[in-house]
Every structure is written in structure tokens, then in C-alpha cells.
Amino acid sequence: MTLTLEHVVKKYKDFTAVNDLNFSIGKGEIFGLIGQNGAGKTTTFRMILDLQEQTSGNITWDGAPIKKINRDLLGYLPEERGIFPQMKVEEQLVFFGELRGMDRKELKSELDFWIKRFDIEEKRYDKAETLSKGNQQKVQLIASFIHKPKFLILDEPFSGLDPVNRDLLKNAILLLKERGTTILFSSHQMDNVEELCDHLCLLKRGVSLFSGSLLELKKQYGKTKLTIRTDYPIEKLEKMTGVLEAKEERDEYVLKLENESFAQSIFEAVSNGLYIEKFSLDYLSLDEIFKHKVGGDNE
Known part of the structure; x- marks a missing residue:
């Protein structure tokens, strides 16, 4: 397993946001973390990314504590979107790629590939603030994985996308999986989870109600x-x-x-x-x- 959470707890004074959470994700697997708003999904993402300290429990990557790994191995699309409005599309993506240690030659190749893949070639020299919400979302998505991370977290990646662009994103996620990227994502759109995920964890008020394969979950109901x-x-x-x-x-x-x-x-x-x-x-x-x-x- 690449990512493993063992008995992870996160408390804020008297409030327990995540309670005894356990799951593992294999290499190149797409794993869904689902639940209502307030279930503890984003808190879990932030602990995995070492943006917040867990109260107790262990989070490891390939057996090592997650906080000790090279941060360039990670990619993250937060639910709270934010791009530089005055920067041009290409400038933003180059900035994020170089920030993650990519050299110019490799970055140029990835940049050209994803800009074409997401159908924003005509927008690459436009300022971000002039883009539609859907195209801004595409730019942020590309920025989250332009550096070819080994592990990618996508928090509500389909939010704000029309059906055509949702399909573009689904195909991109499947391509990243083929490349060996391990992907953890949340979505309120269950059809996306059902279509993409190998395994999933269902959270309610910080507690896991189920963790395993989708088929195992369905077989519980017959x-x-x-x-x-x-x-x-x-x-x-x-x-x-x-x-x-x-x-x-x-x-x-x-x-x-x-x-x-x-x-x-x-x-x-x-x-x-x-x-x-x-x-x-x-x-x-x-x-x-x-x-x-x-x-x-x-x-």
C-alpha cells in the first residue's frame, strides 16, 4: 500500500472532526472519500498533506510518516479555489511547475499536453480573471498535477463543471491512473465516484461507515x-x-x-x-x- 491511515483522530477542543479513521490506498488506485458536508473529508485531506496535525494515529506513505516525504511527490486541488487573477494561464502553470522542481523542458512538454487536452489552447496567454469559471477550474486542475505527482488529492474536482468538461476531467483522471498516479478524491456527485473509484470510504460525522470496494458495499444490500x-x-x-x-x-x-x-x-x-x-x-x-x-x- 502507498497511503495508510491507522486509527487517525482529529479533535478541536471538545469537537471530534475525525474519529478512528482507517483505510489504505494501493499504488495507481483511485480512492473515493465521500460524505455530507462536515463529515471530515477536508480535515482528512489536510492531515494527509501535513497541513494539520492529527491528534492521534498514524498516516504513512510507503511505510514512512507522511510528513517526512518529499512534498513534490504530492498534488492537491483544494475545495477553496484560488488562482492569480492577473497572471496569464501559461505563466501560472509554469510558476506552479517550477515551484515543484520541474525543469523547463519537461514542464513545456506537460504544459502543451494538458492545455490541449483540456481544450484551452486559445486561452493560454489570457489573464485568469478573463476566463469563465469552467476554464479557471481547468487551470487549477492542471496546476495540481502539472508536476506529475505520485499522489494526488482532488477535493470536489467536478464542482462547477458542465457535462462536457466533467468528461474531460474523468478522462484525465483515468489517464493519470494509467501513468501510475495514486488518486484520492471527494465528490458529492456519486455517479462520478461510482464510475471512477476502485475503493471508497464513506464518512459520517468523522466516523467511517464503510471502507472497501464498491462491489463489497453493494453486496451488503443485494x-x-x-x-x-x-x-x-x-x-x-x-x-x-x-x-x-x-x-x-x-x-x-x-x-x-x-x-x-x-x-x-x-x-x-x-x-x-x-x-x-x-x-x-x-x-x-x-x-x-x-x-x-x-x-x-x-x-
Whole structure:
């Protein structure tokens, strides 16, 4: 494992922001840290980056205390964005690259690659303050990994990006993974976490409710989501044994089952003389599991 947190606690006087947190991330892995606002995600990031001291517990990188490693191995995109408004795009990226010890030749190559990849070639000599919020976000993203860090933390990287630019970022994250970068990120958009993450940790009020693979989490709930597209009346579906909930979504029905064993009897009833265009039994989405895990509590 590259990054390991063991029994990490962070207290502020009488308030415990992070309580007995444990997880590990392997090399070249994408790991999601998810939770509501106030769950302890940013505090955890700051402890990993040695911007805050943990109250107790150990944070190590390749077995060594994280505070002793070369800081140029790390990259960080904070949730609180901030770029130099008067500096031109290229000047900013060169500045951050050189700040992290890159030589001009290597920096020029990376700069050209990412500016083209994020479709801001026409903006490279513009001042940051003249850019749209989406393009400013791209500049900050590039600045966080222009120096090719071994470990990258992205705090809400998809915030403020439209669907096209979200896809650009997803593809960039996957490319960084291919290059061997270990990535830890948070997002309130569960579809992004579900699509990208190998493993995840779900926090609630500083406590880990789950840490492991996405499939392991889904298996805790079983395949209880049944989607049907048919002319069978929903009023009859609602009354079937094993159906906890039935609702109509656009041109199909979505049923919540007690467990997956009830799907067979439902199929036999619905298929009796009727055409079934769709009958799909699946795990709950991460978004649905997240809402169930954290409940409706405000933090």
C-alpha cells in the first residue's frame, strides 16, 4: 500500500472532526472519500498533506510518516479555489511547475499536453480573471498535477463543471491512473465516484461507515432494484409479495424488493401473456446507498 491511515483522530477542543479513521490506498488506485458536508473529508485531506496535525494515529506513505516525504511527490486541488487573477494561464502553470522542481523542458512538454487536452489552447496567454469559471477550474486542475505527482488529492474536482468538461476531467483522471498516479478524491456527485473509484470510504460525522470496494458495499444490500418496462399495471405490482415500493419513472417501473429471490415470481406473473420489453434486476446505485447510509441527518 502507498497511503495508510491507522486509527487517525482529529479533535478541536471538545469537537471530534475525525474519529478512528482507517483505510489504505494501493499504488495507481483511485480512492473515493465521500460524505455530507462536515463529515471530515477536508480535515482528512489536510492531515494527509501535513497541513494539520492529527491528534492521534498514524498516516504513512510507503511505510514512512507522511510528513517526512518529499512534498513534490504530492498534488492537491483544494475545495477553496484560488488562482492569480492577473497572471496569464501559461505563466501560472509554469510558476506552479517550477515551484515543484520541474525543469523547463519537461514542464513545456506537460504544459502543451494538458492545455490541449483540456481544450484551452486559445486561452493560454489570457489573464485568469478573463476566463469563465469552467476554464479557471481547468487551470487549477492542471496546476495540481502539472508536476506529475505520485499522489494526488482532488477535493470536489467536478464542482462547477458542465457535462462536457466533467468528461474531460474523468478522462484525465483515468489517464493519470494509467501513468501510475495514486488518486484520492471527494465528490458529492456519486455517479462520478461510482464510475471512477476502485475503493471508497464513506464518512459520517468523522466516523467511517464503510471502507472497501464498491462491489463489497453493494453486496451488503443485494440485488433489490428491479426495473420493468411492460404494460402490466403498477397497481398490481405494488401488491405483490416481496415488493416494498413501486414507482413509475418515465416509461418504466422501478421496484424495491425485500431481496432478490422475489424477482422470479414477479417475472412469472408479469410475463403471463404480456410482452416484457425490459426486466432488469440490479444492485442499488451508490447514490441510493449513500442516502440510505447517511439518512436524512444534517451535519
